[in-house]
Each structure stands twice: as C-alpha cells, then as structure tokens.
Amino acid sequence: MGEEGSSHHSIAPAHTLYSTVELNSSHALPPTMSFAASPSTIMMKTYRGKLPFSIITVIVCSFAFLALLYTERISFLSSSSTLKSKSCARRGVVAKAKDKTTEKNLENPEIDDRFEFDPEECNIANGKWVFNRSVKPLYTDRSCPYIDMQFACVRNGRLDFDYRHWEWQPEDCNLPRFKPELALKKLRGKRLVFSGDSLQRNQWESFVCMIEWTIPPEKKSMKRGRVRSVFTAKEYNATIEFFWAPFLIESNTDINVLEPKKRILKVDSVANHSKHWEGADILAFNTYVWWMSGLRLKTLWGSFANGEEGYTVLDTPVAYKVGLKTWANWIDSTINPNKTRVFFTTMSPIHTRSQDWGKEDGLKCFNETKPVIKKKFWGSGSDKKMMSVLDGVLKKMKVPVTVLNITQLSEYRIDAHSSIYTETGGRLLTDEEKADPRHYADCIHWCLPGVPDIWNQIFLAHL
Numbered sequence: 496m497g498e499e500g501s502s503h504h505s506i507a508p509a510h511t512l513y514s515t516v517e518l519n520s521s522h523a524l525p526p527t528m529s530f531a532a533s534p535s536t537i538m539m540k541t542y543r544g545k546l547p548f549s550i551i552t553v554i555v556c557s558f559a560f561l562a563l564l565y566t567e568r569i570s571f572l573s574s575s576s577t578l579k580s581k582s583c584a585r586r587g588v589v590a591k592a593k594d595k596t597t598e599k600n601l602e603n604p605e606i607d608d609r610f611e612f613d614p615e616e617c618n619i620a621n622g623k624w625v626f627n628r629s630v631k632p633l634y635t636d637r638s639c640p641y642i643d644m645q646f647a648c649v650r651n652g653r654l655d656f657d658y659r660h661w662e663w664q665p666e667d668c669n670l671p672r673f674k675p676e677l678a679l680k681k682l683r684g685k686r687l688v689f690s691g692d693s694l695q696r697n698q699w700e701s702f703v704c705m706i707e708w709t710i711p712p713e714k715k716s717m718k719r720g721r722v723r724s725v726f727t728a729k730e731y732n733a734t735i736e737f738f739w740a741p742f743l744i745e746s747n748t749d750i751n752v753l754e755p756k757k758r759i760l761k762v763d764s765v766a767n768h769s770k771h772w773e774g775a776d777i778l779a780f781n782t783y784v785w786w787m788s789g790l791r792l793k794t795l796w797g798s799f800a801n802g803e804e805g806y807t808v809l810d811t812p813v814a815y816k817v818g819l820k821t822w823a824n825w826i827d828s829t830i831n832p833n834k835t836r837v838f839f840t841t842m843s844p845i846h847t848r849s850q851d852w853g854k855e856d857g858l859k860c861f862n863e864t865k866p867v868i869k870k871k872f873w874g875s876g877s878d879k880k881m882m883s884v885l886d887g888v889l890k891k892m893k894v895p896v897t898v899l900n901i902t903q904l905s906e907y908r909i910d911a912h913s914s915i916y917t918e919t920g921g922r923l924l925t926d927e928e929k930a931d932p933r934h935y936a937d938c939i940h941w942c943l944p945g946v947p948d949i950w951n952q953i954f955l956a957h958l
C-alpha cells in the first residue's frame with residue numbers, strides 16, 4: 496500500500512462519520528459537532544418539506560418486505576437454514592444443547608471450553624450485564640501499545656472505571672471467557688482479516704490487545720498502515736489484520752473523506768477491497784454507520800470515469816441492500832466454505848440521543864457510568880430497517896456467515912463510549928471542548944478495554 500506508518504486517524508475520525516449531517520455554518524466546529532440527535536431525526540430535518548421520513552420508510556419497507564417474503568419462500572426450500580437456526584433462540588433447550596456439546600467435546604478433546612456454550616442453541620442477544628468488580632480486562636490502554644487515541648479513554652483522562660467490570664450474561668448459556676492461548680491455538684497457521692469501518696478497527700484492536708501481551712516482543716510484530724494493518728504472531732505463523740473498507744463496496748470517499756454531498760458509492764463493486772480478502776482463512780466484516788449519512792445516497796454502476804453525472808440516488812436502505820448483495824455475491828462466488836470462515840458483526844449502536852434513555856437533550860452519552868437496565872432497550876441509533884436488510888441478504892447466501900449479533904447487548908452500554916475522552920484532528924480535546932459534550936462527545940466508538948472485548952469473547956466462542 497505504500498502508506499505504512501502514516502497516521503490512519505485521518506481516515507475515520509468520529510467526526511467525519513456523520514459529517515453529512517447538517518453542516519453548520521460555523522466553521523469553528525467540526526461537522527459532527529452539530530450532530531446531537533439521532534440519524535433519523537436529522538434526516539427529517541434535512542429533508543423537511545418533502546415526505547416525512549416515517550412515511551418514506553414505511554413505503555420502502557413494505558416494498559422490500561414483500562420482495563423478501565416472496566423470494567424467501569423459494570430460497571427457504573432450497574437453501575440450508577444454518578443462519579436461521581443460529582440466530583433463533585429457544586429457551587428450554589439448554590439440556591439438549593449440553594448433550595450435543597458433550598458429544599462434540601469427545602470428538603475434539605483439545606477444545607475443552609465449549610461445554611457450556613453452543614452457538615447453535617444460545618442466543619447471545621438475550622441476556623443482561625452483570626457487574627463483577629473482580630473481573631479485570633486482559634490489558635489496559637497503557638499496556639497495549641496498539642490502541643488508537645480514539646479509543647484510549649483512560650490515557651485520555653477518564654477516571655471512572657466501573658465500565659470495565661461488566662460481564663455479559665446470556666440467559667440460556669454461559670459465554671466462555673476469552674482465553675488468549677486458545678485464540679492463538681485456533682489461529683495457528685491462519686490469516687484472520689477484519690474488514691470494515693472504524694468500529695471494525697475498534698474490534699480488531701481489542702482482539703490484538705487481548706492476545707498480544709502473552710507473546711514476547713521478539714515473537715510478534717505490527718505493521719500499521721492507512722488502510723491495511725497486520726499483526727503477526729510469529730511462532731504461530733498467524734496474522735490478525737485490519738483492512739479499511741467502510742462500506743465494504745467501493746466509494747470515492749474511502750481514502751480521502753469527502754463531505755456527504757460529494758460521496759458516491761460504487762455499489763456494484765468490491766474489486767479494490769476483495770484483493771485483500773482473498774486467501775484469508777477467517778474473514779470478519781461489518782458495515783453500517785457510514786451508510787447513515789442521510790436519507791438517500793448517491794450510487795453508481797460502472798465506472799467513476801463517467802464522472803459525476805452517472806449516479807443514481809437511492810434511499811439508504813435500498814442502497815445498503817444493493818451494496819450488501821454485491822458483497823454477498825463476491826463471497827458466494829469466491830469463498831470456499833470448507834477453507835474460509837466468514838463472520839459479520841451487526842451494527843454497533845450510536846448513543847447520541849440522550850432522550851432515548853430519559854436524559855436531558857444534548858448530553859449524549861456524556862457522564863454515563865452505568866448501563867441501561869431496561870430490558871430490550873433499543874435506542875434510535877440502531878436502525879431496525881437496516882438490520883432487516885442485513886438479515887435478508889445474509890439469509891440468502893450460499894456460504895454460511897456467522898452473525899456476531901452484538902447490537903442488543905451493546906445497546907445497553909451507554910456508559911462505555913469514548914465520550915469526551917477522545918481526540919479531534921489528532922489531538923486531545925481541550926477542557927473547553929470537554930465541557931461541551933453536545934458538540935464533542937464521541938458516542939459512536941468504544942473505550943478499550945471495553946465492550947468490543949465482549950464482541951471478541953463471542954467471536955472466539957464461535958471460532
């Protein structure tokens with residue numbers, strides 16, 4: 496890539512993600528900074544005077560839904576329903592699940608931590624956060640040298656630490672602890688590639704940090720780049736990589752972030768990215784937040800050479816569906832499921848609308864020190880339509896994709912974002928900026944150590 500070593504912060508700072516949104520005329524503030532409400536409220540504002548958002552989405556959804564219903568009935572008969580059984584939880588099958596896993600353990604005595612967890616039977620979205628002070632993260636943002644400033648809350652001055660002592664307790668099973676040695680064993684001789692946006696980078700850094708401390712300095716290496724970074728565990732001949740692809744499909748804003756109006760998504764191609772996915776043994780994807788820059792997106796089929804004029808404007812969920820299908824087609828036509836495992840992390844919730852959990856407007860996730868307790872809490876920063884688009888696309892794929900459905904469990908964690916313990920343009924927030932969470936708090940990304948460690952705990956349990 497030839498860009499190794501340069502700072503990659505410029506690619507996806509929190510404030511570019513939503514820069515779409517209403518661009519305040521005051522240039523003193525980075526663009527997001529005017530972004531205090533949820534994506535959908537903002538969309539309503541932006542499109543004021545046209546059809547109300549809810550009506551549009553109802554229309555879009557009913558079309559999409561009808562189409563899904565129709566095609567699914569057909570594919571249901573012909574395709575395997577691996578995914579379906581994976582994401583459907585049944586209570587009262589725990590006993591059966593235990594029998595099954597015992598069998599598995601007999602076949603494979605080396606992997607001995609499965610006895611309580613069967614990914615086929617346990618719905619990890621169903622559960623609660625349990626506080627346990629004696630649970631310690633495997634690393635800190637000082638011990639792990641690879642954590643971006645964007646996620647290094649304690650290094651950036653956060654003084655309350657309770658957010659690091661919550662464990663996710665699914666209702667129907669126990670999630671096995673993350674064991675670094677086990678992770679390395681499973682990765683021996685393998686290439687694991689995380690690909691997606693800055694939240695996928697959040698997860699990648701968490702994964703690397705959870706294992707790297709067990710490896711002496713001469714037996715590991717890290718090469719950071721703007722778009723591709725590679726951590727190597729030499730003794731294991733294993734790499735854990737990150738490849739930047741915020742929409743998975745190509746766009747004109749992948750590398751040099753453009754303002755939303757100028758963004759064009761090349762929804763029919765993953766070619767520039769897929770080169771870096773080829774040959775991986777384990778692929779872990781995500782894509783969500785970059786799509787949420789407005790009610791509609793400019794999409795392009797064919798070549799950018801056609802210039803600005805060749806694009807089509809699509810409603811966001813429709814564009815998302817087209818883009819995901821392009822990605823899915825690439826997976827289905829390229830990946831041999833006997834050789835490569837594919838994972839997809841669902842949307843990471845955005846907690847910018849403090850009214851969602853009964854706080855005063857504009858505080859966002861600032862000063863939150865406890866998770867939301869309310870069962871099934873679901874804020875406005877996780878778009879259910881987008882989730883159902885993803886659901887639909889994944890269900891129709893030939894290659895089985897393991898869904899890391901982290902949305903619900905992360906929804907509760909309003910206390911675990913970078914908040915004001917973050918950066919802007921490569922420097923820490925000043926005290927004045929810290930005092931202004933409405934404009935400066937990052938309630939999209941997560942502190943490390945923190946919630947992405949739990950995503951990886953779930954990931955490892957499925958690996």
Ligand SMILES: *[C@@H]1O[C@H](CO)[C@@H](O)[C@H](O)[C@H]1NC(C)=O
Pocket residue numbers: 627628629630
């Ligand atoms: C809290 O964590 C410790 C250490 O992992 C564990 O031994 C203990 O059982 C946990 N307590 C509860 C109530 O889960």
Ligand SMILES: *[C@@H]1O[C@H](CO)[C@@H](O)[C@H](O)[C@H]1NC(C)=O
Pocket residue numbers: 684685686732
């Ligand atoms: C290391 O892994 C790569 C594939 O990731 C393989 O091609 C190579 O032969 C392995 N080397 C050793 C020494 O095992």
Ligand SMILES: *[C@@H]1O[C@H](CO)[C@@H](O)[C@H](O)[C@H]1NC(C)=O
Pocket residue numbers: 745746747749761767
């Ligand atoms: C794809 O890569 C080629 C060459 O590496 C480059 O010229 C082109 O602009 C890239 N396309 C996109 C959409 O990034």
Ligand SMILES: *[C@@H]1O[C@H](CO)[C@@H](O)[C@H](O)[C@H]1NC(C)=O
Pocket residue numbers: 831832833
């Ligand atoms: C995967 O393995 C199964 C069983 O060994 C075999 O029947 C199938 O053809 C293989 N699929 C591919 C794409 O190689």
Ligand SMILES: *[C@@H]1O[C@H](CO)[C@@H](O)[C@H](O)[C@H]1NC(C)=O
Pocket residue numbers: 862
């Ligand atoms: C933040 O929380 C602390 C402790 O609960 C409280 O004293 C302080 O007033 C809060 N700050 C704001 C701006 O709400």
Ligand SMILES: *[C@@H]1O[C@H](CO)[C@@H](O)[C@H](O)[C@H]1NC(C)=O
Pocket residue numbers: 582620841882883885886889898900902903
């Ligand atoms: C993820 O879980 C939520 C419930 O928490 C569910 O509505 C959604 O369909 C699931 N998504 C996928 C892609 O499985």
